[in-house]
Amino acid sequence: MEINNEPKVNIFGKFAPTAILVWEFLKIVLIALIIIIPIRYFIFQPFIVSGASMEPNFYNAQYLIIDELTYHFKEPQRGEVVVLIHHFQTNERRSDGKEFYIKRVIGLPGEKIQIDNGRVTIINDQHPEGITLDEPYLPNQGITYPHDPKIVGGKKTITLSSDEYFMMGDNRLASSDSRDWGPLKRADMVGRVLLRALPITSFQLYTKSPVYSP
Incomplete structure (x- = not known):
């Protein structure tokens, strides 16, 4: 069995932890928008x-x-x-x-x-x-x-x-x-x-x- 010992390339380098946090934040925002936009425009609407x-x-x-x-x-x-x-x-x-x-x-x-x-x-x-x-x-x-x-x-x-x-x-x-x-x-x-x-x-x-x- 061959073992691949080639080093993995991290495209973010030392910024990898920050990039992961940013990506997780963007996913949360995207999910929130998917939920909120239909509610805001098709179910409930604010009015003053x-x-x-x-x-x-x-x-x-x-x-x-x-x-x-x-x-x-x-x-x-x-x-x-x-x-x-x-x-x-x-x-x-x-x-x-x-x-x-x-x-x-x-x-x-x-x-x-x-x-x-x-x-x-x-x-x-x-x-x-x-x-x-x-x-x-x-x-x-x-x-x-x-x-x-x-x-x-x-x-x-x-x-x-x-x-x-x-x-x-x-x-x-x-x-x-x-x-x-x-x-x-x-x-x-x-x-x-x-x-x-x-x-x-x-x-x-x-x-x-x-x-x-x-």
């Missing part, structure tokens, strides 16, 4: 509240975690708080502008939403005559008005198609929402609010869909 449209339930600069996965398996439910994309026209020829908003799901596909005398009425198959929406999360005694100077204190009715949702902020007097820019398409929902992480004194986990009539 901007503005007062969801007060008193969510305040400016609060740090939220958005669940992007659930809506791939179930439909949005009334009362859920959602981060959405609102598309707008940047000039006469282009409509590629977009902004992220946080709003609450009020109207579901196929329903009629009626805003009358400061109240929201839902008309659907279960309530063909309409039923006033119970909204315990609202400030100002639940008063809601259309965002139309011609209808202040009056009535407005919106009919939703099979893929449309009516969204509103909880602070109805300071919210730009579906009253201004119309119903939201299902594809424009980023995900539902799962967690309020910061400030730590306001930490809250939202695991169950709220149940509000109708």
Whole structure:
């Protein structure tokens, strides 16, 4: 049996221990990226509240975690708080502008939403005559008005198609929402609010869909 006594060549020389440490570190980083990137872009996403449209339930600069996965398996439910994309026209020829908003799901596909005398009425198959929406999360005694100077204190009715949702902020007097820019398409929902992480004194986990009539 032949024995190979040729000396082994170490291409790193005296730097071999350092090179091994660097390689191990790079492997850890690579594995972390393989795990974190899909989670960050396809499962959970951070979101910072901007503005007062969801007060008193969510305040400016609060740090939220958005669940992007659930809506791939179930439909949005009334009362859920959602981060959405609102598309707008940047000039006469282009409509590629977009902004992220946080709003609450009020109207579901196929329903009629009626805003009358400061109240929201839902008309659907279960309530063909309409039923006033119970909204315990609202400030100002639940008063809601259309965002139309011609209808202040009056009535407005919106009919939703099979893929449309009516969204509103909880602070109805300071919210730009579906009253201004119309119903939201299902594809424009980023995900539902799962967690309020910061400030730590306001930490809250939202695991169950709220149940509000109708």
